[in-house]
Amino acid sequence: MADAPDVLSTEPAARYTDSLGKYIVIYLCILALAAVQFVFAYSGVHSGGRFARMFLVALAEGGLALLFFMHLWAEKRGFLLFVLVFTGFVLAAMQYGWTDSYRMERGVPNAHIEIDTAR
Amino acid sequence: MSQADTVMQHAGVMTEPAFSVPARKMAIWLFIIADAATFAACLVAYGFLRNGTPNWPTPFKFSPTVINAMVMTFVLVTSSLTMLLGVRAGKAGDRASAYRYTMITAAAGILFAVLHLREWMGMIHEGATLFHNPWGTGLFGASFFSITGLHLTHVVGGVVALLVVAARYKSGRLNAEHLEVVGLYWHFVDLVWMFVVPFVYLLNVAR
Numbered sequence: 001m002a003d004a005p006d007v008l009s010t011e012p013a014a015r016y017t018d019s020l021g022k023y024i025v026i027y028l029c030i031l032a033l034a035a036v037q038f039v040f041a042y043s044g045v046h047s048g049g050r051f052a053r054m055f056l057v058a059l060a061e062g063g064l065a066l067l068f069f070m071h072l073w074a075e076k077r078g079f080l081l082f083v084l085v086f087t088g089f090v091l092a093a094m095q096y097g098w099t100d101s102y103r104m105e106r107g108v109p110n111a112h113i114e115i116d117t118a119r
Numbered sequence: 120m121s122q123a124d125t126v127m128q129h130a131g132v133m134t135e136p137a138f139s140v141p142a143r144k145m146a147i148w149l150f151i152i153a154d155a156a157t158f159a160a161c162l163v164a165y166g167f168l169r170n171g172t173p174n175w176p177t178p179f180k181f182s183p184t185v186i187n188a189m190v191m192t193f194v195l196v197t198s199s200l201t202m203l204l205g206v207r208a209g210k211a212g213d214r215a216s217a218y219r220y221t222m223i224t225a226a227a228g229i230l231f232a233v234l235h236l237r238e239w240m241g242m243i244h245e246g247a248t249l250f251h252n253p254w255g256t257g258l259f260g261a262s263f264f265s266i267t268g269l270h271l272t273h274v275v276g277g278v279v280a281l282l283v284v285a286a287r288y289k290s291g292r293l294n295a296e297h298l299e300v301v302g303l304y305w306h307f308v309d310l311v312w313m314f315v316v317p318f319v320y321l322l323n324v325a326r
Contacts (some may be wrong), residue, residue: 015210016203016206016207016210016211016299017207017210018207020204020207023200023203023204023207024200027196027197027199027200030196030313031193031196034192034193034196034313034316037316037317037321038185038189038321040317040321041185041317041321041322041324042324042326047322050321050322051317051318051322054317054318054321054322055317057317058313058314058317061310061313062310062313062314065199065306065309065310065313066310069199069200069203069306069309070303070306070307070310075138075140076138076139076140078138079137079138079139079140082138083148083152086152087152087155090152090153090155090156091155091156091159094156094159094160094163
């Protein structure tokens, strides 16, 4: 059987022609950010603060992987926007479910807030 | 009008894919978006359980659990780099290097799975199961094994896909675009791990 061609008639925007050095730098940045998360785990900050910091670092790590390892940055801008907006929409739409989870957890929305009925 | 005429008239429209992205690449991106929603659902549900449960256990000691998580992170991120090098070699037409890097990536995936299973066995040996654990609420084991198990399933599936695609690529039945598609999936598995580690492991370290 003949080899399948490596060059396609419809060549995508991402051509994977960046230098090896660039990929190594991105790789080291992701490892460094991962190390920062481990440092945060043992920092004296309260758990809410640790969560926020770790989440921001995870977003930075994921962003680097998404844009450069997955080459989203090298794709057409329309495709980049499509992926980001569509993903954001799907994740935001899921929030309809979380409000119900909150209700089940606390009884009713805002049930933990004490209302002064004397007034 | 004949069917052939109809096809010819639409051919100009059909040959131009959306965003100039080939169909199978677009398909894997749509899969990735859907899978991101799956993992997001699991992680947010875990967040609700964790916040809503008094005295949530924080059993993970620096050794062996946190060290193991560090090693697993290093292995997975490095495998993403080797996958990238494999796709890059494939795009350049260097089939031997592309095959070699893809097999290295699969080997790293197997190493990751072994490390993960070893950690699971350690936890099970300490008495942690899906519904019970010696540290407190049973929800801890349920959420930990569910989320890490879902990720591990993706890793194992990715390793199988890498091995199959690499073998078929070597034999000439697949091309560099197929490597790129399986590479995108592998990078996504790596990306998810970047969120699993802080939320499931590092927020539960013993202090």
